[in-house]
Amino acid sequence: MAAALATCDMAAIVEAVRTARGWSQAGLARNLGYSQSWVSRVVNGQQSLTLDQVREIARRLDIPVHRLRFASPGPALAPHALARPVAAHAAGGGKGDPTRRRDFGKVLTVASLPLPVAPASSDVDESTAPTLRAITGGQRRLDASSPARDLISSAVAHLELSGRTLARARRSPFAADIAAAASEAAGFAAWLHADMGDVGSARCHYRTAVERARQAGHGLLGVYMLGSLASFEIDADEPELGLALAGEAARRLGDDAHPTARAWLACVRATGHAATGDGTAATRELGAAARAVAHTANREPPWPWVFPFDEPKVAGYRALVAVRLRRPGDALAAFDEAAGVPASAKQRAVLLVELAGAHADAGDVDEACRLASEALRIGAAFQSDRVIGRVRRFRRSYRGPRARCVSALDEQITTVLAGPLRLGPAAG
Structure with a gap:
C-alpha cells in the first residue's frame, strides 16, 4: 500500500481497500457510487481518472488525499518515504513509464489542493456536534414558514461546514457524533432540493446523508436516511427503486428495533406497494405498522425521530395508500382519522x-x-x-x-x- 500511495497507483489502492474490507466488486461499486463495470475497469487499469474522480474515490474510501504522492515506479517504499516532499519525487530523474508520469502529474495537482487533512483540530470538542445539529434544527424550523429557495444557500453552506469539520475531527473521539450531525445536514439539504424540484441534487445529498450515517456508526440514523431516500424515490415515480431501498433499510433495521422505526418504515413500504398497484402488499404493511404503534414500547421515539409515530400518523399513510389505489371511500375515512396530526x-x-x-x-x-x-x-x-x-x-x-x-x-x-x-x- 505504501508503494501504491507513493506512485498513486489508484488501481492497486482501490483493490487493496476492497480486499481489506471484505467487499465484493459489486459492494465496492456501491460504496464508490459508480457502476460495477466502471469499477472493474479502474481495478484492471483500463480506466483513466479525472482529478475530481480521484478526489471522490479517496473521500469515499477514507483515504487522505495528501497521502497520494508523485514518484517513479520501483521497489516498495518504506513508510517514512511517504513523508518526503512531492517535489523531491518529481525531480528524481524522470524514470519510469511516461504515460504513468503524466497521470502522476495530474495527481500532483490534486495533492496540492487545499483539502481537509486527517489530524484533529483543537477547535473540535464535545460541543461541536450539538452545535452543528442545533443549526440544522433551526433551519428545519424555518422550513415550516419559509420557501426552500430562501434556505437552500445557508443549508448547503452548513453542509459544507459540517463536512470540513468532520474532516478535521476524523481521528478525534468526537468524529462519530460529528458524522451524525453531518448526516442530518445532508438529509435536510436533500429535503430542500426535493421541495424545489431538483431531483438530481436531492438524490446526491440523500446519498451523502446515508454515507455520513455509516461513518457515524449509528444504525438507526442510517436506516432513517435510507428510508427517507426510499420515500423520495417513491414520490419521484420510482416505486420499484424506492421499495428496494426500503427493503435494504428494513434488513439493516432488524426485527428487534424500536416500534417507531418499524412502523414508519412499514408505512414507507406501503406507499411504494400502492404506487405499483399492489393493494395486498400495501395492506399487509399497514397492518404491520398498526401493530408496531400499538406496542407497549412505543413511547418516546428514538433519535433521529422527533415525534412519536402513533395511530393518526398511520391513518395518514393509510389515506395516501387508498388514494393511490383509487379507493376514495377508504381514503376519506382515513383522512378523517388523521385530521389531528399537526402539519406545516x-x-x-x-x-x-x-x-x-x-x-x-x-x-x-x-x-x-x-x-x-x-x-x-x-x-x-x-x-x-x-x-x-x-x-x-x-x-x-x-x-x-x-x-x-x-x-x-x-x-x-x-x-x-x-x-x-x-x-x-x-x-x-
Missing part, C-alpha cells in the same frame, strides 16, 4: 392534494378542485415545486367532466407557471 403549511398542502384526489374519485369535483386550488395557493406562496407539481399531477390524472371549477383550476395553474401569483397569503 407545505405538508398540509401535500395532504390537501391527496384529499382532492380522493374527492375526485368519489365524484365530488367541486370539493376536489377547491382543495387542489388551496394547495396550489400554498405551493405558490412558498415557491414549492413539489406542491405545485403534485397539483399538476392531480390535474393530469383527472378524467371527469370539465366543470367550471376545473377550468378555474386550469387558469390558476397557468398563472402560477407563467409568473408570480398574486393570490394573497396562503391559508394555514
